[in-house]
Amino acid sequence: MPFSKLGLPPTLVNGVKAMGYVDPTPIQLRAIPVVLGGGDLIGSAQTGTGKTAAFALPVLARLGKHEARGPRVLVLEPTRELAAQVETAFRDFGRFTDIRATVVHGGVGYGRQRSEIQAGTDIVIATPGRLMDFLNERTLRLDGLQILILDEVDRMLDMGFVKDVKKIIGLCPRERQTLFFSATIPPEINAIAAFALRNPARIEIGVARTVNKSVTHAFYPVGTALKFELLVALLEKTDFHSCLVFSRTKHGADKIARKLKAANHSVAVLHANRSQSQRVEALEGFKSGKYEVMVATDIAARGIDVAGVSHVINYDIPANPEDYVHRIGRTGRAQAVGEAYTLTTPEQAGEIRDIERFIGQKVPQLKLEGFNYNAPPPRPAMVYQGAAPAHGQRPAYGQRPSYGHPASSGPRPAHAPRPAPAHAPRPAHAAPHAAPTPRPHAAPAAQPRAGQAHTYVQPGQPEQPSGHPAPAPRKPGGLSRGGWTRRP
Ligand code: AMP
Numbered sequence: 001m002p003f004s005k006l007g008l009p010p011t012l013v014n015g016v017k018a019m020g021y022v023d024p025t026p027i028q029l030r031a032i033p034v035v036l037g038g039g040d041l042i043g044s045a046q047t048g049t050g051k052t053a054a055f056a057l058p059v060l061a062r063l064g065k066h067e068a069r070g071p072r073v074l075v076l077e078p079t080r081e082l083a084a085q086v087e088t089a090f091r092d093f094g095r096f097t098d099i100r101a102t103v104v105h106g107g108v109g110y111g112r113q114r115s116e117i118q119a120g121t122d123i124v125i126a127t128p129g130r131l132m133d134f135l136n137e138r139t140l141r142l143d144g145l146q147i148l149i150l151d152e153v154d155r156m157l158d159m160g161f162v163k164d165v166k167k168i169i170g171l172c173p174r175e176r177q178t179l180f181f182s183a184t185i186p187p188e189i190n191a192i193a194a195f196a197l198r199n200p201a202r203i204e205i206g207v208a209r210t211v212n213k214s215v216t217h218a219f220y221p222v223g224t225a226l227k228f229e230l231l232v233a234l235l236e237k238t239d240f241h242s243c244l245v246f247s248r249t250k251h252g253a254d255k256i257a258r259k260l261k262a263a264n265h266s267v268a269v270l271h272a273n274r275s276q277s278q279r280v281e282a283l284e285g286f287k288s289g290k291y292e293v294m295v296a297t298d299i300a301a302r303g304i305d306v307a308g309v310s311h312v313i314n315y316d317i318p319a320n321p322e323d324y325v326h327r328i329g330r331t332g333r334a335q336a337v338g339e340a341y342t343l344t345t346p347e348q349a350g351e352i353r354d355i356e357r358f359i360g361q362k363v364p365q366l367k368l369e370g371f372n373y374n375a376p377p378p379r380p381a382m383v384y385q386g387a388a389p390a391h392g393q394r395p396a397y398g399q400r401p402s403y404g405h406p407a408s409s410g411p412r413p414a415h416a417p418r419p420a421p422a423h424a425p426r427p428a429h430a431a432p433h434a435a436p437t438p439r440p441h442a443a444p445a446a447q448p449r450a451g452q453a454h455t456y457v458q459p460g461q462p463e464q465p466s467g468h469p470a471p472a473p474r475k476p477g478g479l480s481r482g483g484w485t486r487r488p
Helices: 010-018 026-036 051-063 080-093 111-119 128-136 153-158 162-171 187-196 224-236 250-262 276-288 321-328 346-359
Strands: 041-044 073-076 101-104 123-126 147-150 177-181 201-204 215-221 243-246 267-270 293-296 311-314 338-344 382-384 484-486
Touching: 010 051, 010 080, 026 041, 026 051, 026 201, 041 051, 051 073, 051 080, 051 147, 051 177, 073 128, 073 162, 080 101, 080 123, 080 276, 101 111, 101 128, 111 128, 123 128, 128 162, 147 162, 153 162, 153 187, 162 187, 177 187, 224 250, 224 311, 224 338, 250 267, 250 293, 267 276, 276 293, 311 321, 321 338, 321 346, 338 346
Parallel strands: 041 177, 041 201, 073 123, 073 147, 101 123, 147 177, 215 338, 243 293, 243 311, 267 293, 311 338
Antiparallel strands: 382 484
């Protein structure tokens, strides 16, 4: 069924067309009529399903025209990035209407947000902390509210916003429409839903446990001491368009980013300790291609919608299986294809099992051809100095290692075009909403794809299992002891 048959006004159908959407996604098909009818809704769906348009379009339709009074719609989001993204979506869909939307979040000055609220806005999209500030100073009142949207409720609670969320719900008029979205709905979230909603329709989009079919994913077991070297090697051997690297901690993210910069990658960092302007710069730079890699923590990257992320690398295995699905869902979006690698260490067998149980699928465990899994660990306080030189010469500073892949030898300046990959590049990454390229999902470990630049082998097996092509002979250098020298 096309958008025009869903009961949306022509202004919004045109807005959707201008976004390049052709057909509604399943959650849009099911949620739009419910919301247009004024009913409450619980949607268990994560970002990547088209959830934002599923609520934004019918809400814009219900608002009709701009009214110069207090906000009639409040959307609560867990992070600044999500709030900004949802505001952009409202503006995009409503481009042929005069509805006004205002984003309210911390990390920036109060002035502009205050004056937009005072000028009269129809929709406020907010994170709980800054919203409470405006409510406390009485710049913002919720008495005229008609629709309350609680988005990513599970994450909002993870982040400790439960008290604020309950307080905000209590400040809204009892007569209202409430829309409630959460990737998972455990009992404590059900309790909040029972308190906030009246006879809600329930829409479950069963993707929370499923890795998108267009994403090929695998585990890469490695000793803890060689994790960073394997990350560099994976990047070196991968024809990535833009790569999101996940760290469990903010400190870890900073450290990985520092080291990747030293290895000549252009890198952005996104985590909660960065200032708002740094976060915006990182995200914009990653979107525009200024940064080829973005290192992020789970919370900062939750729901981030960047078209064309070709690869996700979990430097740290996620803390819970649900995050595995979320992280991997940052690639393969809008029908493009993607790849996701997760570095695992020997003590993480339990986490691996949990993820596999959660997604109901065995994840191939692979080894990167040519990587020296037996290399001695680099000693602390060392600086990466590039590949070990031939014939014992000292390498030049900043020289990058080679793993026997002809295209990967030698240094590559941060913004230089990537060398041609040995396998055909997949144009799907470059085109948002491109038609899917048929690919096997999570190819079994023993079946590396033909023509792939790097050959995979099963962990615990020799690096050249019979019948597999022998890896290209390693050039002098690579990740050997000689690649690292002590900081002078
Ligand atoms: P969301 O789940 O709202 O974060 O949306 C995920 C991505 O899908 C975003 O890039 C949207 O712009 C895109 N999207 C949402 N709905 C559609 C649609 N009906 N057709 C094509 N792309 C869509």
